[in-house]
Amino acid sequence: MRQFIKKILHHWKLVLGGLVALFVFAVSFGISGAYVLAHTSTEEFCVSCHEMSYNFAEYKGTIHDSNRTGVRAICTDCHVPHEPGPLVWAKIKATKDLYYTYISPSIDTPEKFEAKRAHMAQNIWREMKANDSHTCRSCHRDDKMDPNLQSERAKLRHARAKLEGKTCIECHFAIAHKEPEGPGPAELFSNAATRP
Known part of the structure; x- marks a missing residue:
């Protein structure tokens, strides 16, 4: 387990970059999902x-x-x-x-x-x-x-x-x-x- 933690600490930039990318993906997915839900809930969409x-x-x-x-x-x-x-x-x-x-x-x-x-x-x-x-x-x-x-x-x-x-x-x-x-x-x- 210590070896694994040492490897992670050694590659902290890569881990931090991965976490930031994951956060950006989650926020983008949430915003785009909210947009889709909002758009498909409009009267214009329904009657299209x-x-x-x-x-x-x-x-x-x-x-x-x-x-x-x-x-x-x-x-x-x-x-x-x-x-x-x-x-x-x-x-x-x-x-x-x-x-x-x-x-x-x-x-x-x-x-x-x-x-x-x-x-x-x-x-x-x-x-x-x-x-x-x-x-x-x-x-x-x-x-x-x-x-x-x-x-x-x-x-x-x-x-x-x-x-x-x-x-x-x-x-x-x-x-x-x-x-x-x-x-x-x-x-x-x-x-x-x-x-x-």
């Missing part, structure tokens, strides 16, 4: 793919696009986690979109997209149910909602949903996109609960 252009059109004019407060949600606010680890994992999983877009185009036309709309929506609803509508709660926090600004009906429904352990997506869906044909989240989750 052909299959999203007509899907984006139905979002325009919705409450998440324009509203009285001026607070605007973009694609990644609802579809991507905001924490670093889950964000990176979501980006890795999203690479499958490249396959379905360019290699085996299955949603590259409005007709193909419509044929798969229900399936895709139900996958998102299941994911949101499983994570307690986490991305919704990034903006809509219970502790920041003023019940006095809610209608009596909304207050009652929110209280009942809380008692029943429901999450946002079970009632609030098809807000930024057209509602697909078939069962909505309430039917989807009630059927799942009654399966053996």
Whole structure:
């Protein structure tokens, strides 16, 4: 062991140079990774793919696009986690979109997209149910909602949903996109609960 330490001390310039190079590489990798994550989380990036252009059109004019407060949600606010680890994992999983877009185009036309709309929506609803509508709660926090600004009906429904352990997506869906044909989240989750 002493010999090894003596060799390292003897070549301290080489070791120091290696450590500096490693540090520069790590910082560069971190900065470029952060840039890629930030760029791929912009609205412009999301709508740059052909299959999203007509899907984006139905979002325009919705409450998440324009509203009285001026607070605007973009694609990644609802579809991507905001924490670093889950964000990176979501980006890795999203690479499958490249396959379905360019290699085996299955949603590259409005007709193909419509044929798969229900399936895709139900996958998102299941994911949101499983994570307690986490991305919704990034903006809509219970502790920041003023019940006095809610209608009596909304207050009652929110209280009942809380008692029943429901999450946002079970009632609030098809807000930024057209509602697909078939069962909505309430039917989807009630059927799942009654399966053996």
